[in-house]
Amino acid sequence: MxxxxxxxxxxxxxxxxxxxxxxxxxxxxxxxxxxxxxxxxxxxxxxxxxxxxxxxxxxxxxxxxxxxxxxxxxxxxxxxxxxxxxxxxxxxxxxxxxxxxxxxxxxxxxxxxxxxxxxxxxxxxxxxxxxxxxxxxxxxxxxxxxxxxxxxxxxxxxxxxxxxxxxxxxxxxxxxxxxxxxxxxxxxxxxxxxxxxxxxxxxxxxxxxxxxxxxxxxxxxxxxxxVLLPISLTRSDFLGWPPQFLSFRWYTHIIRSPVWIGAIERSLSVAFFSGCLATVLGACAAMGIVRSRTSVAGLLLSVLLLPLVLPRITVAVALYQFLTPLGLVGTDMGLTLGHTLIALPYCVVTLVGVFKLYDRQFEQAAATLGAGWTARFFHVVLPQLRPGLIAAFLFAFAISFDELTIAMFVSGGVKTTLPKLMWDNAVLAVDPTLAAASTTLVLGMGALVTIATVLTSSSRRKTGSS
Incomplete structure (x- = not known):
């Protein structure tokens, strides 16, 4: 957007x-x-x-x-x-x-x-x-x-x-x-x-x-x-180049608007829960795929990656028809489930690489020394997988926060997400408020993706050196 x-x-x-x-x-x-x-x-x-x-x-x-x-x-x-x-x-x-x-x-x-x-x-x-x-x-x-x-x-x-x-x-x-x-x-x-x-x-x-x-x-x-940053700092009421520097009125308009603040809060909330759910499900699926020695693992991976192959608009239409009888259209839970479905393939791809580099000998050594399942998980397994899990969560969070197609069908008309609100404003009336919102969105997503990339690389180096 x-x-x-x-x-x-x-x-x-x-x-x-x-x-x-x-x-x-x-x-x-x-x-x-x-x-x-x-x-x-x-x-x-x-x-x-x-x-x-x-x-x-x-x-x-x-x-x-x-x-x-x-x-x-x-x-x-x-x-x-x-x-x-x-x-x-x-x-x-x-x-x-x-x-x-x-x-x-x-x-x-x-x-x-x-x-x-x-x-x-x-x-x-x-x-x-x-x-x-x-x-x-x-x-x-x-x-x-x-x-x-x-x-x-x-x-x-x-x-x-x-x-x-x-x-x-x-x-x-x-x-x-x-x-x-x-x-x-x-x-x-x-x-x-x-x-x-x-x-x-x-x-x-x-x-x-x-x-x-x-x-x-x-x-x-x-x-x-x-070009978004200069436009977001213009004093003018209209889009035009060169912008009339320097004013923060459009950022102030977003901060003071209950509609914009509500959309931001809903996007953050949905993105957080979608990221958590996608990370947990992706970790379970990735562990099963990596540790499996049968052909079922390849079939499971293909099914999990299916949302990447299908056109996003058809996934959104199917989700709307599936969630409508359940009464979840227009609710945060329905939107969270939809965003989780879209973000899950990215978490699986990220975590499969992390689990392939994970050395199970540490876990086996801890079991030999008498450590229970809980102690092995929190003190051996989790510290090695933590950077990869955080990276998967950040990827899922970024995908959910910036998702528009699912939000158009599932979010409802009363409460909306930030990308959906930006879309509605772009269709009805384009003004520098969109530039301010877009600049904030780009900077936030760029920071999250950078952090996720660094954590993934760090996890692979640490696991590989171990």
Whole structure:
């Protein structure tokens, strides 16, 4: 939500981009950038790029550079080395990243709603309209099923093609497809070979391209967030660039508003209980998965990770239909259960790695010395797992606090969460109050994720050294 609002500030008629281009003489007047396909594309790429990077980087780091050096020794050109050696080795990571991005993008509605026009309406927006405005549950359920089927079919087809073209086992997959893939990559390598040879011979050009690509991505990711702080300190009643410094009136408005304070308190409360519940359930599941020696562990992990694969909007619709007969819609308990379902996969993934590094010999040694189950748990097991458990809790807390899709269906209309209140204000009337709330949200989530990352790394180092 905060990132999308940052793009709204950047691309509006009197925003940062138009102001900069006009002052540089590139444009004679403000250009129409908002409510276009380009604006929606920028917002979606900005939101999904970190997911793709997280999927690709581990695969790239695991590749042995000796393969490329051996090919170079045998006379392979840079294009051949990249497209026929390095790219096939990274293809599983690229395929995983693409599939994760595809699934996440299929349920986007915030970006097209705020940055697009009716011409950029997505299926998730139609589902929300049918449920929240027209109360046509049957049609919304049908659209949800269509979305799940389309995503599932596309996911399966792309997975099969990727495994056939770039299998982990050289005997797996279709030989015909592998042959076509190798031939295509060879032709692509020949096309790019002159450019890669030129870059390879000019180290200065190569260094410059590396710096431009690295800093270009960094600027692209942080610029929408950096503009929020100046806008939140403006004295003006409207969004515009440059802001009229310096005023804390919008932060004061949030502090003095019972609606904003109530939304913040509810978000903190729900996030805390969701984090606790997701951490406990994730710890139990992770321990069972790691210690199990049967195929049930893999099935359990697949089921627990299912909310990551399903479009978020379909999960929200299913939750609403499940919680309505129980009378939990509009209650903190219903919202906590929904957020726990979304946060649980992240806790499981975090804790599985922690439990794999946990050495059970310490526990066995304590049992040999006569320590009871309670003493072993609190004095041996818990101290080793504490950093990982805290990290999992912080991840779940951050995910719950920033969650909007579930809140739109489950929170109810009277009491709402902070992201839901921000969404309502963005749809009805955009003012600098949203910039102040977004800045607070970004800083808080950034601090929590940083702490969780440090604790996870610390836990792995301590457990590994033990």
């Amino acid at each position: 905060a990132k999308t609002f940052g793009w709204l500030v950047l691309l509006e008629r009197h925003g940062f981009v138009n102001w900069s281009l006009c002052h540089l003489g590139v444009l004679a007047g403000p250009a129409h950038m908002l409510f276009t396909s380009g604006a929606v594309l920028c917002g979606m790429v900005h939101a999904l790029l970190p997911i793709f990077v997280l999927a690709v980087v581990p695969v790239m780091e695991s590749i042995d550079n000796q393969f490329s050096k051996a090919a170079e020794t045998l006379g392979a050109s840079p294009g051949t080395r990249f497209w026929e050696i390095y790219f096939p080795l990274t293809a599983p990571g690229f395929m995983s990243g693409f599939l994760l991005v595809f699934v996440s993008a299929s349920s986007f509605f915030i970006v097209p709603e705020l940055l697009g026009s009716p011409s950029q309406t997505m299926l998730s927006q139609m589902i929300i309209t049918e449920v929240l405005q027209l109360l046509n549950w049957r049609f919304a359920a049908a659209l949800s099923v269509i979305l799940i089927v389309c995503v599932g079919v596309t996911y399966s087809v792309l997975t099969m093609i990727g495994r056939s073209l770039f299998p982990h086992d050289r005997y797996a997959g279709s030989k015909a497809l592998r042959g076509h893939g190798r031939s295509l990559l060879g032709r692509v390598g020949k096309v790019f070979n002159p450019l890669l040879l030129l870059i390879d011979k000019n180290k200065g050009v190569e260094t410059c391209l590396h710096m431009l690509s690295r800093w270009g991505v960094i600027v692209f990711l942080i610029l929408p967030l950096l």
